[in-house]
Amino acid sequence: MIASQTTSLSRFRYLELLFLLGLLQAFAPVSIDMYLPAMPQMEQVFHTSAAAVQYTMVTFLVGFALGQSLYGPITDRFGRKPPLYISLALFIFSSAACAFAPSIRIMSFFRLLQAIGACGGSVISRAIVRDLFPPSQLRRIFSMLILVVGVSPVIAPMLGSYLLIWFGWKAAFVTQTLIGIACLAGMHFRLSESLPQSARIPLRVDTIVSAYSRLIKDRTFLGASVVCGFSSAGTFAYITSAPFVYISLYKVPPAEFGWLFGAAAAGMVAASQINGRMSHRTPLWRVLRNANLVQLAAGLLLLAAVLTNTGGLAAVFACIFVYIAAQGFVFPNGSAIAMMRHGDIAGTASALLGTNQFLIAAIATIFLGLLDNPAVPMAMVIAGCAVASATLNYLTLGERLEIAPQPV
DSSP states (O other), rough: OOOOGGOOOOOOOHHHHHHHHHHHHHHHHHHHHTTTHHHHHHHHHOOOOOEEEEHHHHHHHHHHHHHHHHHHHHHHHHOHHHHHHHHHHHHHHHHHHTTTTTSSSHHHHHHHHHHHHHHHHHHHHHHHHHSSSSSGGGGHHHHHHHHTTTTHHHHHHHHHHHHHHHOOOOHHHHHHHHHHHHHHHHHHHHHHOSSOGGGGGOOOOOHHHHHHHHHHOHHHHHHHHHHHHHHHHHHHHHHHIIIIIIISSSSSOOOHHHHHHHHHHHHHHHHHHHHHHTTTSSOOOHHHHHHHHHHHHHHHHHHHHHHHHHHHHHHHHHHHHHHHHHHHHHHHHHHHHHHTTTTGHHHHHHHHHHHHHHHHHHHGGGGGGSSSHHHHHHHHHHHHHHHHHEEEEEEEOOOOOOOOOOOO
């Protein structure tokens, strides 16, 4: 299927396609959010520190960042489905291995492998979107994908909370294994190859170097991907710290943690749907810039509230809710800006976009375990990422943003 054929899709097939692509995008939040309520218990079970448990998140983010660079050229050469089989098989194996890890160090290793498997779905689903839809529709399509992706941070921690209460911490990883098997079956039977043979790029060192060089030299692509990267890093700083801030610091019961965590994710879903219905006359860069400014205000207010101990849990949650909700505008617009001019190397562009996002997030989360009070480093990282994201937006994006030619 190619972009010009999408108009002939039945309504059911169209929605089914978006649902499958959304599930592939959701592997990261499912892998991350479902085990969050269990992190304090894992600290006790493995007789380790909170920082060591958080390191399982760092290794996941590193694997998710670096793994994407492998899938980009491979999926541009061999098509979208063959690499997807490999990535899903690796995800299934490593998820099961995490459930039976005898130590936190071994779990960190399998979390690295799990991330390399999970990131294939993220890279390839974005490339499929660029294969099938013209640049003018990318904002709407990416916003619709967030509707599926955004449900994961709402459901996953709530499900993880009850799995923890009923079956213990291992249940989260067993459930992830079953989800991987279900996605593999759905992809095999219901997802068609979207990259025709004529559009495939030879897998040679010079072509790979040329593709990545072209992307790095494109200030618009690089700017949009790094802006998204810092914005996402703030989100992952919250995700990594949330169990220790809510459960350990503010004494929120594990069963209620999922509802609190899911509320912020629901705000992101709602924002993404508003974004998808915005007029095409509103430039992508302007929406992205305004969202970055909202995140900047929320990040600075969060830091002030934590440092002065003003407002307690209510103030912390309110600032985080605004920051996460704004992410519903940042991701679809930033992704559309980055991908719109690189349809011929969509796999490589998708890979570098994801690598930038998760590598920045991995580096940012390293600083979260430096202080005993988990809210302080969380707020500092979120505020710092918001400052970096807004600053880079002004330096790299603006009214002169080049728009991809519209398809004939």
